[in-house]
Amino acid sequence: MKLFMFVTMLSFTEENYLKALLKLTSQNAEKSEAGTNEMAAYLGVKPATATDMLKKLKEKDLVSYQKYGKILLTETGKSHGIAILRKHRLWETFLYEKLDFSWDEVHEVAEQLEHIQSTKLVDKLEEFLNFPEFDPHGDPIPKANGEMPDLPKTLLSEMKEGDYCRVIAVKDTSTPFLQYLEKLKITIGSKISVLEVIDFDGSMNISIEETVPRNVSMKFADSLFVSR
Amino acid sequence: MKLFMFVTMLSFTEENYLKALLKLTSQNAEKSEAGTNEMAAYLGVKPATATDMLKKLKEKDLVSYQKYGKILLTETGKSHGIAILRKHRLWETFLYEKLDFSWDEVHEVAEQLEHIQSTKLVDKLEEFLNFPEFDPHGDPIPKANGEMPDLPKTLLSEMKEGDYCRVIAVKDTSTPFLQYLEKLKITIGSKISVLEVIDFDGSMNISIEETVPRNVSMKFADSLFVSR
């Protein structure tokens, strides 16, 4: 039996599992646990692979779960996950602001950069970027101590006719969605007026930055976070 | 038998072997080949491991060698290696210039960053840094097309009494040496006057930036590149 847990260096893969788990367990306020298949699907591996890794992460005391039970992060696991998220979002900000990457290009490269091992690098990068609070997608960037600036998010689909709001984040970060947003000239901060809600299919007529009205699907309205 | 060679993604490890090989085969003008033990020692692995990897790299047509023979890079291998070197040196420049890393801290982090896969990232980074020609150690940064700005290097040890020169690069990039340089307040561009050469042990009395004379060993003088 081990008496001391060395905070060993995690492999890229382990880090990806932690990040995935963090995402899956914190997307709804209610649900703070995930399933094996869910994880596997999210990471693009087979369930068997996820089970194996979960055992390893449990061994290292980063997740807590038992056979056929639900998975949740331990405190250690969570703070590791947050550290990775911090790096990811700082790099995204760097790519977007300093290197002129577009909104939908930053993610892929940040996926790689987030695994660079160097506390000094992250902290200096944060300083270089002037301690940003939110990344290009509008998501909060955790501070070095793990604190997370949290802002109240509402889905566009929750808005009513006549409502007026600003885009603060995307819920769906897939390339097709981001490209569609680009086409619509919607970015973080864009102003949206809800002109009409079509009961039939939940689609909406909206005006983006006071321009010509446009119909967007319920799926779309469900993928965009706004502030009232 | 394979008819087409896909330029497959190389693993970190493969990239490190190529980079090592590039370094080992281009340090002297005469020698453009390396040995297995030499490689293994350089990379901190056992010779057996190097042999294995060499076979793999040969399979991928990145090195050319045969059993018990010398190793050299193919054109493909060389351009891969140069691409990695380019990334390494651009990142070093970034860390040094933008994030206030010190001369001897940049290397370790750049070792990780050099493996990030994204042509756009490298090119944008280069642009962001204003197309630097030399990294913080004074080494030339390869261009996107593989071209390498080459400048004539002389070792400090080749200088004679009364000579005057400027530091343009370090030959030895080990931490102890870099720290010693820091202590001596020697950086790229520092001016050095050779006051006296001691025949007995090859050491020199030099003045750095016109300050008080100081004796440096032959080993030291052999580790510093200067321009006349």
Add this chain to the structure above:
DNA sequence: TAGTATAGTTAGGGGTATCTAACAAATTAT
């Protein structure tokens, strides 16, 4: 040139991260 030292290779093995196929538990539906 023969003997020794050095350099390099092969064989066999281990840990990680993945897979497929087969199985077991838990949940859902009738």
Add this chain to the structure above:
DNA sequence: ATAATTTGTTAGATACCCCTAACTATACTA
């Protein structure tokens, strides 16, 4: 409440990168 479906696990295999131990080829040296 039993059957069907979904969810999760185990077993066995592969590729990668590394190791040690034992062997072989080349180079040096006297």
